[in-house]
Amino acid sequence: MNLAQNTIWSFASKFVAMIFYMLLDVLLARILGVEDYAEWVFFYSVLTMLFYFGWMGINSSVKVFVSKEENSLNKRYCITASVQLRLLYSIIAALIIFFVAPRLSEILGYPDKYKHLQYLMLSSSILVFLNSFSEFFKELSMGLEKFKMLFCITFLEYGGYFLFVLLFLYISRSIYGIVWGYVCSGICVVAFGVYILKKYILIKKEDFILSLKRYALPIVKYAVPIAIISFGGLILIEMDTFMLGILSKKEDVAVYGIAKNLCSKATHINYALTVGTMTTFSVFNRKDYADKIKKFMKVSNLNLAVTLVISIVFLVIGPFAINIIYGKQYMEAGRVLRALTPYYALYGISNFYSVFLDFQGKAKFRSFCYISIIILNFSLNYILIPIIGATGAAIATSISLIPYTILVVWGTIKSIKRIEAINME
Numbered sequence: 001m002n003l004a005q006n007t008i009w010s011f012a013s014k015f016v017a018m019i020f021y022m023l024l025d026v027l028l029a030r031i032l033g034v035e036d037y038a039e040w041v042f043f044y045s046v047l048t049m050l051f052y053f054g055w056m057g058i059n060s061s062v063k064v065f066v067s068k069e070e071n072s073l074n075k076r077y078c079i080t081a082s083v084q085l086r087l088l089y090s091i092i093a094a095l096i097i098f099f100v101a102p103r104l105s106e107i108l109g110y111p112d113k114y115k116h117l118q119y120l121m122l123s124s125s126i127l128v129f130l131n132s133f134s135e136f137f138k139e140l141s142m143g144l145e146k147f148k149m150l151f152c153i154t155f156l157e158y159g160g161y162f163l164f165v166l167l168f169l170y171i172s173r174s175i176y177g178i179v180w181g182y183v184c185s186g187i188c189v190v191a192f193g194v195y196i197l198k199k200y201i202l203i204k205k206e207d208f209i210l211s212l213k214r215y216a217l218p219i220v221k222y223a224v225p226i227a228i229i230s231f232g233g234l235i236l237i238e239m240d241t242f243m244l245g246i247l248s249k250k251e252d253v254a255v256y257g258i259a260k261n262l263c264s265k266a267t268h269i270n271y272a273l274t275v276g277t278m279t280t281f282s283v284f285n286r287k288d289y290a291d292k293i294k295k296f297m298k299v300s301n302l303n304l305a306v307t308l309v310i311s312i313v314f315l316v317i318g319p320f321a322i323n324i325i326y327g328k329q330y331m332e333a334g335r336v337l338r339a340l341t342p343y344y345a346l347y348g349i350s351n352f353y354s355v356f357l358d359f360q361g362k363a364k365f366r367s368f369c370y371i372s373i374i375i376l377n378f379s380l381n382y383i384l385i386p387i388i389g390a391t392g393a394a395i396a397t398s399i400s401l402i403p404y405t406i407l408v409v410w411g412t413i414k415s416i417k418r419i420e421a422i423n424m425e
Contacts, residue, residue: 007277009147013154014272018265020158024165025261028178029326034254036116036175041257042245043120045238046108047127051135052234054093054128057227058085059139061219064359066143079140079201080208081215090132098125108246116175123179130186137193149196156192160185226358228367237264240393243381248389251332256390258326259336262318263344266310270348273303274355281356289423293416300352307348314341332390339394346401353412360415369407376400 029037062082069075101121110117134157141150165181172180241260244253277299284292318341319334326333357366377400384392 006145006147007273009151011269011272013147013151014268016151016155017158018268020162022261022265024162025258026325027166029254029258029330031169032175034329035250038250038254038257039114039116040175040178041241042108042114042253043117044257045241045245046121047124048238049234049242050097050124050128051131052230053097054090054132055135055227055230056089056093057223057225057230058082058089058219059132059136060226060230060358061223062086062136063139063143064222065215065219066140067145067359074214075144076201077211078215078219079197080211082136082140082219083197084208084212085216085219086132086136090129093132094125094129097128098122101125113250119176120179123183127179127182127186130183130190133193134186134189137189137196153189153192157185157189160188225364225367228370231370239377240381240397243378243385244390244393247382247385252390252393255330255333256336256393258322258330258333259340259390259394262314262322262337263340263347266314266344267347267351269306269310270303270351273299273306274352281359284419284423286423289419293419296356296416303352304349307345310348311341311345314338314344336390336394339391340398342398343394343401346398346405350401350405350408353408357408357411357415362411362415365411366408369404369411372403372407373400376403 028040032040062078065078065082066075069078101124102118105114105118105121108114108117108121110121134153137153138150141147141153161182163181164184165178168177168180168184171177241253241256244256277295281292281296315338318337319331322334322337323331354366377396380396380399381393384396386392388395
């Protein structure tokens with residue numbers, strides 16, 4: 001029953017995020033026009049990279065450590081240490097970003113190609129700080145298996161993006177209103193997260209030193225391979241948009257951004273199924289290992305079925321839907337979406353097994369697997385983008401995920417066989 005409830009709340013969280021995000025994206029595309037929308041898409045690609053720099057694997061590491069602690073006191077110590085680590089690194093990351101932002105914006109095309117980029121880059125230091133805590137509270141909710149809390153945080157975050165961005169866009173009539181909206185939403189989420197920590201998790205000041213001694217180093221050590229994996233995922237997710245922004249024209253960035261957003265948000269459906277169930281498969285013991293493996297295979301097959309259905313929808317209906325919803329000026333995005341559909345399918349499948357491997361302590365293995373993505377994605381994008389623009393980026397991104405998917409499937413099969421062998425002895 002707990003597994004079913006977790007899955008429902010997880011799906012609800014991702015559904016809310018997807019709906020609010022896509023509604024906002026459609027409105028931004030129509031309100032800003034091709035030029036400013038393309039600039040926002042390019043900046044958001046850079047911002048996403050900075051988000052990963054702000055996370056540095058800490059949030060995911062905390063999720064794993066918290067999920068494995070059965071003693072309530074140790075769980076509290078673990079959370080207390082993680083909050084301190086999160087605050088310290090978030091401040092450091094924000095300061096680094098603030099000081100390098102002016103020069104970085106000039107390298108990326110300010111002011112000739114992207115006239116608002118310097119302001120956007122400077123504001124990214126605040127956005128990264130707030131986002132690091134938004135993601136921290138979400139990962140913590142997963143580790144504690146409090147998926148109702150995850151839903152509340154997600155609803156507050158993405159609902160806030162939608163409402164605040166529209167409000168500030170109406171006031172400012174410029175791209176800067178989007179930033180102000182994101183900042184306001186982030187402040188609300190952080191305030192809510194602090195309230196949860198004080199009222200429900202009962203963090204105490206006297207635990208600070210002891211908790212750091214026990215958990216700080218293990219959390220950081222496990223965060224390192226996760227950070228490497230995250231940067232590999234970052235390259236997979238954002239290298240194409242980033243390289244388009246540098247090597248191609250703004251129109252390509254705009255249409256590619258629409259297709260990529262649809263694929264990325266569709267993977268949230270797969271991820272909802274994954275996070276709603278995977279904590280259950282964190283620990284296997286002699287008593288229930290066979291039953292858990294059966295459940296794992298059922299959920300895996302369900303994930304495959306969901307991926308197949310969404311892929312068919314993208315191929316058949318996607319281009320017509322884009323033309324109607326976004327407008328004729330973005331109709332090229334339909335062809336790009338079809339070229340990106342294999343990327344969605346491979347990502348939806350590989351991510352399920354990747355999270356399983358993380359919970360089995362195989363983050364280092366995944367970090368090596370990601371090398372294939374980095375090399376292939378960069379090389380193919382560099383070759384294809386100058387030739388066929390957005391479609392080239394879509395083809396490159398789809399191909400680059402094939403070796404990684406094969407490797408994580410193989411790693412999962414090997415891990416399951418090892419679990420069976422250990423528990424049958």
